[in-house]
Amino acid sequence: MRAADATLGVVLVVLVALLLWVIVVYNNLVRGRNRVREAWSGIDVQLRRRGSLVPNLVETVRGYATHERGVFEEVARARSALQQAGGAAAAASANTALSQALGHLFAVVEAYPQLRASESFTSLQRDLGDVEDKIAFARQFYNRNVLEFNTRAETFPGNLVASTLGFSPAEFFESTDDGRAEVTLDLSGPPRARAPEAPPPPSAS
C-alpha cells in the first residue's frame, strides 16, 4: 500500500513536471511564431511599397516609350503576381520575378535619354532602389527570426511538442539576385545603340 502511494506520488510529480515543461515549450514556440509574423510585416510593408511604385514607373515610361507593350505587360503581370503571392517563399520568388521584369523595363529606358534625365523618372528610380535596399535589410531580420523559430521547433525534444501542437517551420525569404545581375548586363548592352532620334513628348499627365 505504502509503496503504491509512493509510486503514485512519483508518477504525479513527473506528470506535473512534464505538463509544466510542455507549457513552457509551447509558450516559447508561440512567442517565436509571433516574432516571425512581426518580422514578416516589416518585409510586407516594403513589398507593398514597391508594388505601389511600379504603376507610376510604368506610366512615366509609357509617356516616352509607347511601343514597348510587351515589357509593360510583363511588369504588370509580375506586379500582380507579387501582390497575390501568399507565404514568404512565394513572395520571394514573385519579388525576384518583378526584379527581372523591372530589369527589362530599365533596359528599354536606356534607349530614351530624355526619359532617363526626367525628374519624375529619376526620383522613381531612386525610390525603387531605396525600397530594394530596405527589402534586403528587412529580409535579414526576418530570416534571423525564422532561423530562431525553426531551430526551436525542429530540435529535440521541442519538436515533439511542436509537431503535436501543429507548429510548422516558417519559410525563409530567399532572394536570388539573378534578376539584378541581368539588369547590369542589359544596361551595358546594345540598347544604347538604338536610341530613337525623336522620343515622343510625355503625355500631359
Next chain:
Amino acid sequence: MPEAPAPVLVYDRVAANRRATWRLLALFTVLILPFVAGFIPLLVPAIQFGVLLPALGGAAFDRIQAAGPGRALLFAVTVALALLAVLATGVAVAWLELQQATRLVLRLTRSRPIDREGEPELWRSVENLSLAAGLPTPAVFVIESRSPNAFAVGLDPRRAAVVVTRGLLTLLDRRGLHGVIAHELSHIGNQDTRLNTVLAAVLTVLRLPLDLLSRAGLPPLALRGCLVLSALAAVMAVVAVLAIVAEGALAFWFFASEVRGALAGTSRADLALIAMMIFYGPLIMGSPFYVLFGAQLCGRRVRAAVSRQREFLADADAVLLTRNPEGLALALATVGAAGGDAIRVPRAAAHLFFVEPASAEAYWWDRAVPSHPPIEERVTLLGRMGSGIPPEALAAAVEAGREFRAAPPAAAPAASLAARRRAAPRETARSAPTPAALPADRDGESARDWVAPAGVASQIWLAHGPIPLLERPEAGARARERLPAGTPLALLGVEGAFLRVQTGTGTTGYIDKATAVRWKEPR
C-alpha cells in the same frame, strides 16, 4: 568581474540586461547608504534644532532631552529623518535624471536633430539598419564637432536617438559609417541604452557633491587638497576605530575587574554617550572622503565592469547586422587615431559613446577608470569574427585617422576658416564678432567644448535677428528665409564675405560675415 558568456539571441540579451539593471539599482542602494551616513553629521544638528525643536516646542524638547532614554529616542528619530531626507533627495534626483536623461544628454552635447533632407545618406543608413535590426527607426542627431564619435540614448527603443558628430560623417566611408551606426543600434536593441541611462543617473547622484564643489569655482589645487585632507581624515578614522577596539580588548584582557568596576560606576546615559561618540566620531571624520570620492569611485568601477562587456557585445551584434566585421574594425581604428576622444561631454555620460571620450581638463580620477575597453582589443576581437583584417588596411585606416587629426581636410569649415583668418586678418578684424576673429575660449567653458582641433568652433547662434539666409554668396541675393535672433547654425565654410551655414531644418544658405554671432546658446 568575470566575463559571462554572452547570450546569443537579442531577446535573451534584453532579459539579461533587465536583470543587470535591477542588480545595479540594488547595488546603488548599498553604495548610497554610507553616502547618506556621510551626510548625517551635517543633518543631525539641523534636524534637531531646525525641525524637532520647533515641532515639539522648547519645553517638551528639553524635558525629553533631560531623560536618558529620551535623548536616545530623539537621536534615533533624528537619524531616521536624516536618512529619509537624503534618500528622498537621491531618489528624486535619479528619477528626474531618468525622466530627462535623453533630452539632457542631447542638450548637454549640443545635438541637433536632422531629417531625411538634411542628411539623406545618414538618414537612410539609420533607417535601413534599423529594419535589419527589427527596431523602430530612432531619431537622428548630429553634433557639430570635428571630433569623430557617436552615441545612442533613450530609455526604450521607441524613444531612442542615434547621435553622430560631423567629424564622423566627414571621416568615415559608407562601410565604416554603417559599422558605427549598427553598433549604436545594437546598443538600443540590447537595451544597453536603458542600462546606460540608469548608470548615468546613478553616477550623477554619486558625483553630486564633488560636482557642486568644483562648480563652486575651487581651483584644481584646492580640490586636490580636499581629496588629500579627507583621505587623511578617513585613514585617521579607520586607525581610531582600530585603536579603540584594540585598547578596549587589551583593557578587558588585563584589567577586567577594574574595568567592570569603572563601568558599574558610570551612569547608563553616560555609557550611551560614550558608545555614541566612539561610533560617531570616526563616521564624521571618514564621511567627507566617501561622500566626495569614495562613493563615485565605487560607482565608476561598477560602470567600467558593466559597460566593457556591453561594448564587446554591441560590436558583435553590429557585425551580425552589417555582415562586415572589417568595416567596423577599420572605423574603430580610424576614429581612435583621429581623436574621437577629443569631444567634451559630461563625465557621467562618457560610457554612452562609441569610443571613450576624454578631455585634457578631465581630472585624473576621471582618467583612472576608463568606461570602454581599449580599441586595440575591440579591433582584435572583430578580426577574429571574419576572415581577418589585412594589416595594411588597418595601417591605412590608422594613417587616415592621424591625417584627419593633424591637418583637417581643406574642405572642412574649420580649416578654411583658419586659412582665411591668416590670409585676411584685416577683413576679419573689421567684422568684429565673426567666428574666425573670436578667440575660441572667450566665451567660457562652452566655447572651449566645441573648439575643433584647428581652433574654431563650428556651431554659432545668431546674436540679433531677423537675418536673411541668402541663396548665393552675393549682396543682392534672394533670401531663402529670415532667421530670428538666437537661431542655431552649423558653420559649413566661408565664401568671400559670406559664411556658408546650415539651419536646424537642413536648409543651407549664406549669411553676411559681419553678422553678429554668439558662441554660446543664448538663454
